[in-house]
Amino acid sequence: MTGKPASLLEVRDLTATFHRDGAPSRVVNGISFDIAPGEAVGFVGESGSGKSVTARAVMRLAPEGSSIEWGGRIRFQGQELLSLTEREMRDVRGRRIAMVFQDPMASLNPVMSVGAQIDDMLVRHTGVSTRAARKRTVELLGLVGIRDPAIRADDFPHQFSGGMRQRVLIAISVSCQPDLLIADEPTTALDVTVQAQILRLLMRLRRELGMALMLITHDFGVIAGMVERVYVMHRGDIVESGEVDTLFAAPKHAYTQALLAAVPRIESTRRPA
Amino acid sequence: MLRMILVRLALTVPILFGVSIIAFGLMRALPGDFVLAAAGTTAVSDEVLAVTRRNLGLDRPIWEQYGIWLGNALAGDLGTSFATKKSVVSELLPRLAVTAELTLMAGLLAMLMGATTGLASARLRGRTDWVVRGLNSLLLAVPNFVVATLIVLLFGLYFPTIGIFNYVPFARDPLGNIGSLLLPALSLALTVSVTVSENTRAAVLEVSSQDYVMVARAKGLLARTILGNYLVKNALTPVITVTGLQLAALLGGSILIETIFTIPGMGQYLFDSVSRRDYPVIQAIVLVSSTIVLLMNVLVDIAYARVDARVSYD
Ligand SMILES: Nc1ncnc2c1ncn2[C@@H]1O[C@H](COP(=O)(O)OP(=O)(O)OP(=O)(O)O)[C@@H](O)[C@H]1O
Ligand SMILES: [Mg+2]
Numbered sequence: 399m400t401g402k403p404a405s406l407l408e409v410r411d412l413t414a415t416f417h418r419d420g421a422p423s424r425v426v427n428g429i430s431f432d433i434a435p436g437e438a439v440g441f442v443g444e445s446g447s448g449k450s451v452t453a454r455a456v457m458r459l460a461p462e463g464s465s466i467e468w469g470g471r472i473r474f475q476g477q478e479l480l481s482l483t484e485r486e487m488r489d490v491r492g493r494r495i496a497m498v499f500q501d502p503m504a505s506l507n508p509v510m511s512v513g514a515q516i517d518d519m520l521v522r523h524t525g526v527s528t529r530a531a532r533k534r535t536v537e538l539l540g541l542v543g544i545r546d547p548a549i550r551a552d553d554f555p556h557q558f559s560g561g562m563r564q565r566v567l568i569a570i571s572v573s574c575q576p577d578l579l580i581a582d583e584p585t586t587a588l589d590v591t592v593q594a595q596i597l598r599l600l601m602r603l604r605r606e607l608g609m610a611l612m613l614i615t616h617d618f619g620v621i622a623g624m625v626e627r628v629y630v631m632h633r634g635d636i637v638e639s640g641e642v643d644t645l646f647a648a649p650k651h652a653y654t655q656a657l658l659a660a661v662p663r664i665e666s667t668r669r670p671a
Numbered sequence: 672m673l674r675m676i677l678v679r680l681a682l683t684v685p686i687l688f689g690v691s692i693i694a695f696g697l698m699r700a701l702p703g704d705f706v707l708a709a710a711g712t713t714a715v716s717d718e719v720l721a722v723t724r725r726n727l728g729l730d731r732p733i734w735e736q737y738g739i740w741l742g743n744a745l746a747g748d749l750g751t752s753f754a755t756k757k758s759v760v761s762e763l764l765p766r767l768a769v770t771a772e773l774t775l776m777a778g779l780l781a782m783l784m785g786a787t788t789g790l791a792s793a794r795l796r797g798r799t800d801w802v803v804r805g806l807n808s809l810l811l812a813v814p815n816f817v818v819a820t821l822i823v824l825l826f827g828l829y830f831p832t833i834g835i836f837n838y839v840p841f842a843r844d845p846l847g848n849i850g851s852l853l854l855p856a857l858s859l860a861l862t863v864s865v866t867v868s869e870n871t872r873a874a875v876l877e878v879s880s881q882d883y884v885m886v887a888r889a890k891g892l893l894a895r896t897i898l899g900n901y902l903v904k905n906a907l908t909p910v911i912t913v914t915g916l917q918l919a920a921l922l923g924g925s926i927l928i929e930t931i932f933t934i935p936g937m938g939q940y941l942f943d944s945v946s947r948r949d950y951p952v953i954q955a956i957v958l959v960s961s962t963i964v965l966l967m968n969v970l971v972d973i974a975y976a977r978v979d980a981r982v983s984y985d
Binding site for chain 1: 796876879880881882883884885886887888889890891892893896900901904905978979
């Protein structure tokens with residue numbers, strides 16, 4: 399390999415503007431970042447700093463019922479996503495870029511069995527029959543650590559705990575072996591012991607499937623040991639970025655220092671003194 | 672599930688018992704009785720009136736009348752019409768069939784119109800939403816008998832050749848029968864379709880903002896898959912419930928509509944019987960309609976559980 403690997407995702411001057419009642423409000427102010435193939439990158443920042451809006455911009459997912467406008471460039475595998483048609487974009491979503499959301503309790507369709515919610519994605523992107531998809535679905539459920547996957551596939555979301563649901567959602571997101579997995583605060587809604595399991599699962603799948611990972615969190619503790627590089631977001635801007643260790647050791651920006659100070663135990667757990 | 676159905680059915684028994692008391696009591700609370708109504712304006716001596724009353728059993732204490740009636744009703748005999756001297760059951764059944772058909776047609780129309788407009792309103796928003804909601808408020812403000820009267824007037828004035836008062840029995844000409852019920856069913860359906868439309872709209876809007884719809888979009892699913900399996904399937908539960916509960920409104924509305932369009936159904940029968948104070952008929956109709964409404968509610972609960980796996984009655 400010669401020097402820096404080619405970018406998988408290359409975002410330049412990304413802006414996101416909501417239009418509500420005619421008054422535009424810009425929530426992402428022209429940010430640029432890169433993710434290399436197979437790389438794990440963290441996005442940290444307090445609530446409302448624009449992390450989710452940025453993540454959804456990469457998927458070109460507008461929140462329901464509001465009108466949003468994106469500007470700048472989002473190049474994914476050399477393709478400009480912002481100029482794709484909606485139909486072309488639908489082939490990218492789930493197939494090449496997949497996403498895991500924050501609240502597993504609300505992210506599964508309550509009236510469909512969990513298996514059917516993986517089947518439909520496989521049928522959509524791989525063109526197999528529902529019957530053939532089910533075989534793969536059961537494998538996937540096993541892969542994310544659901545016991546008796548063949549039986550559990552027919553169960554409905556309300557029969558699963560929060561952690562189990564997040565596993566199902568992860569199974570959904572990796573079902574078509576995407577090149578980039580975006581995880582938007584995948585553990586925020588879960589209790590601490592389960593958080594660690596889910597993070598380990600994500601790391602394992604990332605390794606096994608060779609996916610790049612864009613991990614979003616407001617918790618520096620989650621980032622530690624998970625990613626190679628971090629972008630720190632503050633009010634719609636990227637205020638600092640760099641290698642995880644460098645950033646932890648010597649945060650330059652006052653805001654990053656403040657964020658780190660909010661996780662007092664991080665130094666001692668990472669490098670016992 | 673079976674247990675739930677049985678329990679719900681068992682619960683309808685005390686309710687029906689209460690209904691029977693009210694039906695019986697209300698009739699007798701009305702001023703005048705059958706005999707006076709039948710006599711009309713002709714002068715009839717008190718003796719004649721008394722004899723007629725005795726023949727009909729109206730001279731007995733009211734609780735005794737009730738007891739006899741209830742006993743017979745439990746055995747499936749709803750008595751004899753004072754006016755026609757025929758068995759109420761034999762007179763009611765064919766009329767019930769007509770009303771059932773009208774109500775069913777109106778229910779289907781209401782569901783179809785309500786669901787489409789509600790869905791369009793919620794999904795397309797903007798101008799469509801504006802138009803649908805405007806029409807809904809308008810329709811809600813106009814009672815269905817006014818709509819029916821307007822339809823009758825319009826057709827009478829401009830299309831007198833289309834006989835709107837020509838009810839065609841199903842046995843004679845099934846297609847003609849449905850055709851002859853279409854306008855009445857439409858005027859009956861309008862008000863209920865507004866309720867269905869508003870509820871569909873609210874349900875779809877509510878479901879649209881759920882995280883799982885965003886997840887479905889993030890999966891790259893086709894718009895029609897998301898609409899069918901994610902939006903509609905979830906919005907269905909509240910819509911089924913309101914539609915089912917609107918059945919009572921449809922049954923009630925059919926009385927006026929049948930009278931306006933001169934359809935020989937239960938509604939018109941009830942209307943005539945009330946003016947004649949034909950107690951057995953009225954009581955029978957109240958009891959039968961209540962039973963239908965109660966059974967519909969049980970059906971709604973079953974449909975509810977079938978659509979939504981989270982609903983379990985055990
Ligand atoms: N649908 C919307 N309509 C209008 N403004 C929105 C909408 N969604 C988000 N915003 C605004 O965009 C900004 C960034 O929101 P975003 O959800 O990206 O924050 P976040 O960093 O993900 O925060 P959190 O940690 O709470 O998830 C916020 O100021 C928010 O108010
Ligand atoms: Mg967020």
